[in-house]
Amino acid sequence: MGVSIDNLDEGKLEELQGKVIGDVSGAMGLLLSYIGDRLDLYSALAEVSPATSDVLAANTGLPERYVREWLSANAAGGYVEYDPATTQFSMTPEQAVIFAAEGHPHCMQGFFQAVMSAYIDEPKATDAFRSGAGLPWADHSPCLFCGTERFFRPMYAASLVDSWLPALDGVREKLERGARVADIGCGHGSSSIIMAQAFPNSTFHGFDFHEPSIDHARERARAAGVARNTIFEVVTAKEYPGKNYDLITIFDALHDMGDPVGAAAHALDSLAPDGTFMVVEPAAGDSLEENSHPLGQIYYAFSTLVCVPASKAQEVGLALGAQAGEKRLTEVLKEGGFTQVRRATETPTNMVLEARA
Ligand SMILES: C[S@@+](CC[C@H](N)C(=O)[O-])C[C@H]1O[C@@H](n2cnc3c(N)ncnc32)[C@H](O)[C@@H]1O
Known part of the structure; x- marks a missing residue:
């Protein structure tokens, strides 16, 4: 039998592409979350929130350029909030639970x-x-x-x-x-x-x-x-x-x-x-x-x-x-x-x- 790819259903293709892109976004989000956990970035942000990348970099002792790119990826993924008016990043209570509340049953960092x-x-x-x-x-x-x-x-x-x-x-x-x-x-x-x-x-x-x-x-x-x-x-x-x-x-x-x-x-x-x-x-x-x-x-x-x-x-x-x-x-x-x-x-x-x- 096998599968022929000559007659594609464009709607189904787009739907599957959308799902897979969501999965890849999750895979990258997870990797950056793991790095954020190892570098204590989430706990630092939860503590000083709202904060610019400069403030978070100063508080963690990490290079600002890396911190800003990491924050941007997190904001794009909905893992942290961004306010364009102040260029500050922040966490909602729910984001703080998922990413920074060690020991909480809903914290995902161990996962x-x-x-x-x-x-x-x-x-x-x-x-x-x-x-x-x-x-x-x-x-x-x-x-x-x-x-x-x-x-x-x-x-x-x-x-x-x-x-x-x-x-x-x-x-x-x-x-x-x-x-x-x-x-x-x-x-x-x-x-x-x-x-x-x-x-x-x-x-x-x-x-x-x-x-x-x-x-x-x-x-x-x-x-x-x-x-x-x-x-x-x-x-x-x-x-x-x-x-x-x-x-x-x-x-x-x-x-x-x-x-x-x-x-x-x-x-x-x-x-x-x-x-x-x-x-x-x-x-x-x-x-x-x-x-x-x-x-x-x-x-x-x-x-x-x-x-x-x-x-x-x-x-x-x-x-x-x-x-x-x-x-x-x-x-x-x-x-x-x-x-x-x-x-x-x-x-x-x-x-x-x-x-x-
Ligand atoms: C997924 S871990 C769960 C560990 C722990 N029960 C928990 O819930 O955190 C599975 C554990 O089973 C242990 N294990 C697997 N096969 C085993 C065996 N035949 N005898 C004893 N321990 C075994 C592993 O070493 C591992 O610690």
Whole structure:
């Protein structure tokens, strides 16, 4: 069959061109945002706003010509405001939240950092794609690990204690009384630390096979004052020690694992008989049709570049992908031996599954 390009529909061509130009504008905007974050330009502008490029350059110690061009690109993209009468640049409260409010659930800088890591690691991802081999999580540029934490932590801070844990059957009460919890694929430990702060009577064991992430998690726990009730260890999802955990959690990591069925089976074996396995995964419908929207495109893209290669680098290499959906995830959990699986709650970006023996 093939496609002939002889008879083009000009209207459709223009529409697609417009969309792609919007995407390229976003790609360039993201790159400049990342640079602005690294050079503290947004936080400086938020502080002195409104300001001319001369004032922002003086305040940041950066060359005015570069600052002016960067501000112009941001103004053209609608990321900052420009007043031609005064030649001053400023930020609205909403722009300040998205670009400068570190730790706010709507701040996008961690997300930008994670996307930038995918750009930086493109040669490795292309090689893995060509050969079909895996690309281990540990082989990515460090800004993936920092960006992941920076992006996810505020979302966990906003939802985990107040909405996700209360949606699980009887778990919050156990945590308040004092429970044993294992957090698998904990990365930099933000989920373990947030829970440890909220439930001082409980003990949180964070496990991840990426040593630099575990080192980071230990430091973070010390800084957050929860070293007493957190323990971090370098170990895989199928080998972590301990039995009779009341709760085992896994945040945005099951689909990255080579053998998620084996990870689920080990969780079942490590839980107390009435324990709960909480699986947080990216929000997704069960089919490509349901996931054909901008967030789905972002998740599938990350999945092509990071998640599928990370899984394929491990034993089994099931490569669930970041848009596996509830139906497929439930099959995986049931293959691992769980008999009851339900969607306990969700946010626009995540679904929370509760699995029990
Ligand atoms: C996307 S990150 C999520 C990190 C953390 N849970 C969070 O939400 O910030 C996925 C994590 O899973 C870990 N991981 C992947 N496969 C693993 C395995 N088989 N055993 C242990 N950890 C694993 C990676 O090292 C990485 O830290």
